[in-house]
Amino acid sequence: MQTIIHKSLKKHPLIEEVDSILRSCVHCGFCNATCPTYQLLGDELDGPRGRIYLMKQMFETGENSSQTLKHLDRCLTCRNCETTCPSGVQYGRLLTIGREIAEKNSPRLAFAALLRWSLRQVIPHRKRIGLVVKLATKLRRILPASVQRQLPTSKNNDAILDRHQRMVILPAGCAQDAFAPDINADCRIILDKLGVTAVEIDADSCCGAMSEHMAKSAEAHHFIKKNINAWWPSIEAGAEAIISTASACGIMIKDYGKLLENDPDYAEKAARVSELCADVSEFLSNEDLSSLGDKKTARISFHAPCTLQHGQGITGSVESLLSQVGYDIIEYNDAHLCCGSAGAYSILQPNISKKLLLNKLDNLLSEQPDIIATANIGCLLHMRSGTETPVVHWLQLLNPSKDSKHV
Ligand code: SF4
Numbered sequence: 001m002q003t004i005i006h007k008s009l010k011k012h013p014l015i016e017e018v019d020s021i022l023r024s025c026v027h028c029g030f031c032n033a034t035c036p037t038y039q040l041l042g043d044e045l046d047g048p049r050g051r052i053y054l055m056k057q058m059f060e061t062g063e064n065s066s067q068t069l070k071h072l073d074r075c076l077t078c079r080n081c082e083t084t085c086p087s088g089v090q091y092g093r094l095l096t097i098g099r100e101i102a103e104k105n106s107p108r109l110a111f112a113a114l115l116r117w118s119l120r121q122v123i124p125h126r127k128r129i130g131l132v133v134k135l136a137t138k139l140r141r142i143l144p145a146s147v148q149r150q151l152p153t154s155k156n157n158d159a160i161l162d163r164h165q166r167m168v169i170l171p172a173g174c175a176q177d178a179f180a181p182d183i184n185a186d187c188r189i190i191l192d193k194l195g196v197t198a199v200e201i202d203a204d205s206c207c208g209a210m211s212e213h214m215a216k217s218a219e220a221h222h223f224i225k226k227n228i229n230a231w232w233p234s235i236e237a238g239a240e241a242i243i244s245t246a247s248a249c250g251i252m253i254k255d256y257g258k259l260l261e262n263d264p265d266y267a268e269k270a271a272r273v274s275e276l277c278a279d280v281s282e283f284l285s286n287e288d289l290s291s292l293g294d295k296k297t298a299r300i301s302f303h304a305p306c307t308l309q310h311g312q313g314i315t316g317s318v319e320s321l322l323s324q325v326g327y328d329i330i331e332y333n334d335a336h337l338c339c340g341s342a343g344a345y346s347i348l349q350p351n352i353s354k355k356l357l358l359n360k361l362d363n364l365l366s367e368q369p370d371i372i373a374t375a376n377i378g379c380l381l382h383m384r385s386g387t388e389t390p391v392v393h394w395l396q397l398l399n400p401s402k403d404s405k406h407v
């Protein structure tokens with residue numbers, strides 16, 4: 001598709017990338033078939049082809065209306081459209097750049113801007129989100145059941161583990177550390193059984209995904225550099241990987257190299273960090289799991305987060321690992337669709353998010369599993385809000401010191 005970039009945007013540092021992405025789209029519309037918001041709302045402008053068209057208009061005229069921003073905001077950034085697109089259009093990247101410009105051209109109303117700012121001031125900061133969760137836990141009894149199910153129930157398991165020669169970095173994350181510290185605690189125990197020490201570094205911070213998705217790239221770069229600085233000594237000391245237990249963080253860390261490629265001080269280090277990053281399923285797929293103990297018995301519905309299946313292109317690995325240790329994996333309809341969590345989407349677009357959640361749970365529960373498992377804290381909490389069936393991180397099902405009824 002031919003594009004003529006507006007003169008006011010010609011000096012934008014990412015304009016060549018934008019132009020090339022826009023040109024790669026042939027407007028065939030195949031992507032609409034798998035877009036959750038297009039399926040729900042039935043509006044061309046709430047599908048990927050329509051959103052690309054809106055962004056093309058914006059880049060060609062140098063301006064946009066609040067309507068453009070509204071349709072871009074409704075996008076989940078699930079990247080299902082990228083999996084479907086036969087032309088390899090990098091929609092997610094285009095959207096990230098497009099949102100920042102659309103927001104500058106068409107500033108948000110005060111309340112919407114304040115809500116976004118507040119979320120960015122709390123969720124990505126481990127101590128602040130930790131305080132909010134602690135307070136909510138104290139008030140647990142008066143909160144709705146859907147919120148109660150999202151709050152942590154057990155204390156972090158700080159087991160003393162052996163020090164092994166093999167070592168990996170295990171990012172603590174922000175929301176996951178506050179809501180479900182037992183995920184990384186279980187990960188440390190599993191890796192210990194495999195003869196690997198997982199190092200958690202206090203100084204690391206949010207991966208930057210929330211800022212990036214809210215069109216605040218400078219803020220995201222600040223988080224990224226903080227993490228690189230925190231992890232670098234362990235990388236130099238021989239860490240063989242950076243293991244992510246949250247697929248939304250994993251995809252972000254894998255992008256560090258791309259995001260800082262023009263930064264003279266950080267480009268090389270960022271590329272190395274991205275190269276080292278692996279989702280925990282990728283890491284465990286190359287390990288011998290026989291030391292993890294007896295066969296397990298439970299029927300599992302696994303929801304692969306969009307950041308795992310569409311963003312990182314990891315499909316089937318988790319199911320295969322769970323099968324290896326004896327779990328029965330259930331197949332269900334529309335496994336490719338988003339659960340509606342999508343970062344802060346469930347707060348910013350509650351109606352669409354709720355509909356997606358109900359559809360997802362209907363499918364996940366259709367064969368009456370014992371447990372729903374997933375691979376990202378956002379999806380995990382979102383799904384917990386809608387069902388009494390236990391929802392856990394799949395990794396916890398491998399912990400040899402827990403049985404599947406007590407994960
Ligand atoms: S993004 Fe891909 S599938 Fe969608 S309209 Fe463009 S070329 Fe077709």
Ligand code: SF4
Nearest residue numbers: 035075076078079081
């Ligand atoms: S990222 Fe997801 S919601 Fe957004 S246009 Fe693509 S398929 Fe639709």
